[in-house]
Amino acid sequence: LAKTTQPISMDSYEGQEVNITCSHNNIATNDYITWYQQFPSQGPRFIIQGYKTKVTNEVASLFIPADRKSSTLSLPRVSLSDTAVYYCLVGYSGYALNFGKGTSLLVTP
Amino acid sequence: EAGVTQFPSHSVIEKGQTVTLRCDPISGHDNLYWYRRVMGKEIKFLLHFVKESKQDESGMPNNRFLAERTGGTYSTLKVQPAELEDSGVYFCASSQVWTGRNNEQFFGPGTRLTVL
Numbered sequence A: 001l002a003k004t005t006q007p008i009s010m011d012s013y014e015g016q017e018v019n020i021t022c023s024h025n026n027i028a029t030n031d032y033i034t035w036y037q038q039f040p041s042q043g044p045r046f047i048i049q050g051y052k053t054k055v056t057n058e059v060a061s062l063f064i065p066a067d068r069k070s071s072t073l074s075l076p077r078v079s080l081s082d083t084a085v086y087y088c089l090v091g092y093s094g095y096a097l098n099f100g101k102g103t104s105l106l107v108t109p
Numbered sequence B: 001e002a003g004v005t006q007f008p009s010h011s012v013i014e015k016g017q018t019v020t021l022r023c024d025p026i027s028g029h030d031n032l033y034w035y036r037r038v039m040g041k042e043i044k045f046l047l048h049f050v051k052e053s054k055q056d057e058s059g060m061p062n063n064r065f066l067a068e069r070t071g072g073t074y075s076t077l078k079v080q081p082a083e084l085e086d087s088g089v090y091f092c093a094s095s096q097v098w099t100g101r102n103n104e105q106f107f108g109p110g111t112r113l114t115v116l
Helices: none
Strands: A009-013 A018-023 A032-038 A045-050 A053-056 A061-064 A070-075 A084-091 A103-108 B005-007 B010-013 B019-024 B031-038 B044-050 B053-056 B065-068 B075-079 B088-095 B111-115
Touching (some): A018 A084, A018 A103, A032 A061, A045 A061, B005 B088, B010 B019, B019 B088, B019 B111
Antiparallel strands (some): A018 A070, A061 A070, A084 A103, B019 B075, B031 B044, B044 B053
């Protein structure tokens, strides 16, 4: 499994765009990049997945450069309810998800 | 559509006792997973069922843990006897048939286990 490195924590004000970058230098050809979000006292929740270039859904955007050695999760105009831990996962099989430490995002007024 | 449910939400037991956690996956999901986060650590994979069969139990910490999924519907995770280091949050997740890429797993709210 590819090892991932992401910031331990980030703070943001409401309304700002938040970008969380994840490094995965030894990503394999077949690996996908997946981000999960976890609110306090809840289980993780899938938010976005990509293989290359850019993916966008109603929640976030995921930017993946050509070398795929990193990826950036972009949350547009965050609100207080976006306060959560965000996990970057890299792998192919999709079965045993490998959660790292994640990035704890705190959004304040 | 109902999500993944887990019971109980919190269990407090004494060392040496037995506890059984239950998980009801999303209806129609063949894949069921157990994970746990012990104090201060990361969420770790325990095992994976496909219907009633154990596909991968490489993450089970020791033989005090027994997972079952009779009939391929709900699953139970029994800890017997419980030890102090078993305290943590146990998550269950489910997913549909694997389509050849990372499949989205739907997590339950977790069961918080406290062993005194």
